[in-house]
Amino acid sequence: xxxxxxxxxxxxxxxxxxxxxxxxxxxxxxxxxxxxxxxxxxxxxxxxxxxxxxxxxxxxxxxxxxxxxxxxxxxxxxxxxxxxxxxxxxxxxxxxxxxxxxxxxxxxxxxxxxxxxxxxxxxxxxxxxxxxxxxxxxxxxxxxxxxxxxxxxxxxxxxxxxxxxxxxxxxxxxxxxxxxxxxxxxxxxxxxxxxxxxxxxxxxxxxxxxxxxxxxxxxxxxxxxxxxxxxxxxxxxxxxxxxxxxxxxxxxxxxxxxxxxxxxxxxxxxxxxxxxxxxxxxxxxxxxxxxxxxxxxxxxxxxxxxxxxxxxxxxxxxxxxxxxxxxxxxxxxxxxxxxxxxx
Numbered sequence: 001x002x003x004x005x006x007x008x009x010x011x012x013x014x015x016x017x018x019x020x021x022x023x024x025x026x027x028x029x030x031x032x033x034x035x036x037x038x039x040x041x042x043x044x045x046x047x048x049x050x051x052x053x054x055x056x057x058x059x060x061x062x063x064x065x066x067x068x069x070x071x072x073x074x075x076x077x078x079x080x081x082x083x084x085x086x087x088x089x090x091x092x093x094x095x096x097x098x099x100x101x102x103x104x105x106x107x108x109x110x111x112x113x114x115x116x117x118x119x120x121x122x123x124x125x126x127x128x129x130x131x132x133x134x135x136x137x138x139x140x141x142x143x144x145x146x147x148x149x150x151x152x153x154x155x156x157x158x159x160x161x162x163x164x165x166x167x168x169x170x171x172x173x174x175x176x177x178x179x180x181x182x183x184x185x186x187x188x189x190x191x192x193x194x195x196x197x198x199x200x201x202x203x204x205x206x207x208x209x210x211x212x213x214x215x216x217x218x219x220x221x222x223x224x225x226x227x228x229x230x231x232x233x234x235x236x237x238x239x240x241x242x243x244x245x246x247x248x249x250x251x252x253x254x255x256x257x258x259x260x261x262x263x264x265x266x267x268x269x270x271x272x273x274x275x276x277x278x279x280x281x282x283x284x285x286x287x288x289x290x291x292x293x294x295x296x297x298x299x300x301x302x303x304x305x306x307x308x309x310x311x312x313x314x315x316x317x318x319x320x321x322x323x324x325x326x327x328x329x330x331x332x333x334x335x336x337x338x339x340x341x342x343x
Contacts, residue, residue, distance in 0.1 A: 008020055008021055008052060008053045008054060008317045008318075008320040008321070009320040009321065010053070011227075011299060011300075011301075011302050012299075012300075013056065013084060013128075013179075013180070013227050013302060014157075014158050014179050014227070016084060018055050018056040018084050018302065019052070019053045019054040019055045019056055019317070019320070020295060020302065020320040021054060021291060021295075021302075021303055021304075021305065021316055021317050021319055021320050022054060022055075022056030022057065022058060022229070022302055022303065022304040022305075023046070023049050023054050023056070023057050023058065023304060023305070023306070023307075023313070024058045024231055024304040024305060024306030025042075025046070025057060025058060025059045025063070025068055025071070025072055025306065026058075026059070026060065026063045026068060026306055027306040027307065027308055028042040028045075028068060028071060028306075028308045029063045029064030029067045029068035029071060030063055030064045030067070030068075033248075033249055033252055034249065034252070035249060036308065037308075038308070039071060039074075041308065042071055042075070042308055043071065043074055043075040045307075045308060045309075045310060045313055046071075046072065046075035046076070047075055047079065048310065048313065049313055049317075050079055050082045050083060052313070052314070052317050053317070054313070054317050055082060055083050055084055056083075056084050056086070056302055056304065057072060057076075057083050057084070057085050057086065058086045058087075058182075058229070058231070058304045059071075059072045059085070059086070059087050059088075059121075060087055060088035060091070060130075060132060061087065061088060061089065061091070061092075061093075061113060061116065061117060061132075062088075062091045062092070062093045062101055062132070064096075065093040065096050066116070066120055069087055069117055069120035069121050070120040070121075072085065072121060073120055073121040073122040073123070074122075076121070076122070076123075077122060080122075080123055083127075084127045084128065085121060085123065085126065085127045085128070086126075086127060086128035086129075086130060086160065086180070086182075086229075087117045087121065087126055087128075087129065087130070088129070088130040088131070088132035088162060089109070089110050089113045089114060089117070089129065089130070089131060089132060089147070090103060090104060090105050090109075090110070090130075090131045090132040090133050090134070090135060090143065091103060091104070091132040091133055092104050092109075103133050103134075103135040103136070103137070104135060105131065105133075105134065105135030105137070105138035105140075105142070105143035106135070106138055106142075106143075107142055107143065107145070107146035108146075110143060110146040110147055110150070111146055111149070111150065114126065114129065114150050114155055114156065115155075117129075118155060124154075124155075125154060125155055125156060125157055126155065126156045126157065127157050127158060128157070128158045128159075128160050128179060128180055129147060129150065129156040129158070129159055129160065130159075130160040130161060130162045130180070130182060131143060131144065131147065131159075131160070131161050131162060131164075131172075132162050132163075133162065133163055134161075134163075134164060134168060140168060140171055140172060141171070141175060144159070144171075144172045144175050144176060145175060145176075147159050147176070148175065148176035151176065158177075158179035158180070159172075159176055159177070159178065159179055160178065160179055160180035160181060160182060160226075160229070161178055161180075161181050161182070162181070162182040162183065163182070163183050163184075164181060164183075164214065164217070165213070165214035165215050165217065166214060166215035166216065166217055166220045167215070169181055169217065169220055169221075169224075169226075170220070173224060173226075177225075177226075178221075178224065178226050179226055179227065180221075180226055180227040180228070180229050181217055181220075181221050181226055181227075181228055181229065182228075182229040182230075182231055182304075183214070183217060183228075183229075183230065183231070184230065184231055184232050185218070185228075185230035185231075185232075185233065185294055185297070185301075185303075186230065186232055186233050186234065186235045186239060186290060186293075186294065187235065187239055187271060187275065187290055187293055187332060187335055188235050188238070188239070188259070188268070188271055188335070188338040189232070189235065189338075191213050191214055192214060192216075192217040192218050192228070192230075193216055193217075193218050193219070193297070194213065194214075194215050194216035194217075194219070218297055218298060218301070221298075221300055222298050222300050226300070227300050227301070227302050228297075228298065228300055228301050228302075229301075229302050229303070229304055230294045230301065230302075230303045230304070231303075231304055231306075232305075232306075233290060233291050233293075233294045233303040233304075233305050234287055234290050234291065234305050234316075235290065236254055236257070236260075237254075238259070238260070238265075238268065238271075238272070239271070239272060239275055239286060239287065239290040240285070240286050240287045240290070241272045241275070241276055241286040243260070243265070244265075244269070245262075245265070248260070257340070258340035259338055259339065259340030260340070261340060263339075264338075264339040264340035267339040268338050268339055268340070270335075270336050271335045271336055271338065272286065274331060274332065274334075274335045275289050275290055275332070275335075277331075278324070278328050278331060278332060281328070282322060282324075282328075284318075284319075284322050285315055285318075287305070287312070287315050287316060287319070288315060288316070288318055288319040288322050289319075289322065289324070289328075289332070290319075291303050291305055291316060291319035291322075292319045292320075292322040292323075292324050293324065293329070293332050295319065295320065296324055296329055
């Protein structure tokens, strides 16, 4: 496993240096192997992340219906200035029992949910506030305008969008600068680069879930001074090579994902074989290769792999030190298309 030094390399986010590899905190609260949830361990892990230089932290209101934001807030007590914290608005958990989530982009909701996030995070300002999903029932200009008012009030520092296409990003950017766009990006999910193939997991109505696709969002971000933030750079754990069978807990959403069904999963292991071959040449892990591939897509790219285990945190952080060659990138770019489509 590659690990050069105790502090990982940095990248620029809106004039602030952050760890080149961030940390997605969702899995600490829900969606992945929930029987392993341990709040005390997660708090300790977030604090260790800061020690390592993993300072770009990602959470959202729906992740455990507020639980994850409160967890991040607890972890940052006394260390708030060391982190750039991103959270989100625009999605509401209607039922924890059924995991039913609905969109709400109404200005009054945006402002009320910001107050809730500030309280749970225990902070005076949110560093990066994303619109989690565009609400088709509310003009984007109305939602984005309300978010811009939060910036003017000093409650939010920067605004971002999640799972949008180029047209939506451009529309918002004309009203108030888009500091970041977050979308799924990995070796087996490249829609945000304008490549066809479908997402490993989308919601109905996503720009990335349309027949046209989102366009080259990664390129749009580079051209407009915005960060591109890939979530699930490890293919929801698949690209680590540790998921070899379709055996998930009932609460693990991957159990219903087409790419993780038994036949598709076995076929998709061809992708992991390529990743493992590249990793072996560098003395790295498959996870580090998968993350390094996203980093190689541009200096404005800041991936946020999620984990709740210390060994994986250090492994993921080590990807920032891995320099893939042109030959490596060509080999990885040529991996087989994944079997299994959208939800």
